[in-house]
Amino acid sequence: MEINGARVAVTGASGGLGCAISRALDACGARLILTGRREDALEKLASQLRGADIVVCDLADRKQLAGLVDRLVDVDILIANAALAATGKLDDFTPDELDRALDVNLRAPMMLTHQLLPGMIRRGRGHFVYISPIAGKIPSPRLPVYSATKYGLRGFSASLRQDLHGSGVSASVIFPGSVVDSGMLADAGLGAAPGSKGTSSDAVGHGVVTAIERDRAEVDVAELPIRFASRLGGLAPGLMARLTQRKQSIAYADQLSLGLRHHR
Numbered sequence: 632m633e634i635n636g637a638r639v640a641v642t643g644a645s646g647g648l649g650c651a652i653s654r655a656l657d658a659c660g661a662r663l664i665l666t667g668r669r670e671d672a673l674e675k676l677a678s679q680l681r682g683a684d685i686v687v688c689d690l691a692d693r694k695q696l697a698g699l700v701d702r703l704v705d706v707d708i709l710i711a712n713a714a715l716a717a718t719g720k721l722d723d724f725t726p727d728e729l730d731r732a733l734d735v736n737l738r739a740p741m742m743l744t745h746q747l748l749p750g751m752i753r754r755g756r757g758h759f760v761y762i763s764p765i766a767g768k769i770p771s772p773r774l775p776v777y778s779a780t781k782y783g784l785r786g787f788s789a790s791l792r793q794d795l796h797g798s799g800v801s802a803s804v805i806f807p808g809s810v811v812d813s814g815m816l817a818d819a820g821l822g823a824a825p826g827s828k829g830t831s832s833d834a835v836g837h838g839v840v841t842a843i844e845r846d847r848a849e850v851d852v853a854e855l856p857i858r859f860a861s862r863l864g865g866l867a868p869g870l871m872a873r874l875t876q877r878k879q880s881i882a883y884a885d886q887l888s889l890g891l892r893h894h895r
């Protein structure tokens with residue numbers, strides 16, 4: 632689908648990857664709607680782009696989410712990027728934290744898709760892009776809640792894509808590895824996962840553009856060994872689970888749980 636002139640909404644535009652994705656789409660001529668909770672960060676980003684609207688919305692709040700839908704009726708492309716890292720063992724979560732992670736990471740993207748899809752079908756064009764970490768394909772310790780939401784997005788997108796075949800509307804998932812220059816890991820002072828140098832937020836922006844322009848079902852944005860591991864995760868999940876149970880991986884997962892504890 633052509634991005635130039637398209638109306639594009641980006642959730643989580645106030646965050647690290649959301650900013651980079653918005654810049655990449657702006658450079659392709661998109662007319663952007665930026666959403667997030669922090670108005671100051673959205674305004675700052677909008678002032679650096681060629682012209683973008685902003686909508687402040689807490690995706691965990693059902694009334695605010697309904698209000699956001701009303702503002703996005705004419706959107707051609709949705710980038711569902713906002714998420715909470717929701718790291719840690721399941722028994723560390725309160726029921727409220729569990730609900731919030733499900734609401735922000737999975738329910739909001741599904742609900743936005745459900746509400747925006749009829750308009751796109753009528754117009755005969757549209758694209759949904761869901762942002763998931765590679766942990767949305769590889770079993771990783773200390774991430775049962777985050778993984779549930781991101782594996783969920785992958786299944787949602789893959790099945791939706793099949794139902795939309797021939798309609799002019801499509802869906803893609805982008806799978807970045809550890810992003811080291813901005814975003815949740817960088818903000819918490821955390822480095823890339825063991826065995827990885829990490830990737831950049833600009834590469835993620837490029838991946839989003841590729842997925843839309845070439846209508847790719849999935850785009851991995853990571854170095855070759857990590858992309859290979861993600862394929863292996865699909866072919867042999869048991870083997871992959873044993874590999875990610877190594878001491879080094881568990882230590883990194885514990886670091887993530889601690890560093891991103893505020894992401895609930």
Ligand SMILES: NC(=O)c1ccc[n+]([C@@H]2O[C@H](COP(=O)([O-])OP(=O)(O)OC[C@H]3O[C@@H](n4cnc5c(N)ncnc54)[C@H](OP(=O)(O)O)[C@@H]3O)[C@@H](O)[C@H]2O)c1
Nearest residue numbers: 643645646647648667668669689690713714764810814815
């Ligand atoms: N960073 C990485 O290494 C990495 C790797 C792979 C995939 N990802 C994925 O990339 C996406 C963006 O992550 P990031 O690293 O850019 O994280 P980030 O900098 O923490 O940004 C998260 C974004 O989500 C928004 N958000 C969180 N809770 C929200 C809520 N209740 N309502 C509305 N918006 C909410 C935040 O908005 P406010 O700040 O305005 O509240 C912020 O814009 C996520 O889907 C993540 O899973 C990240």
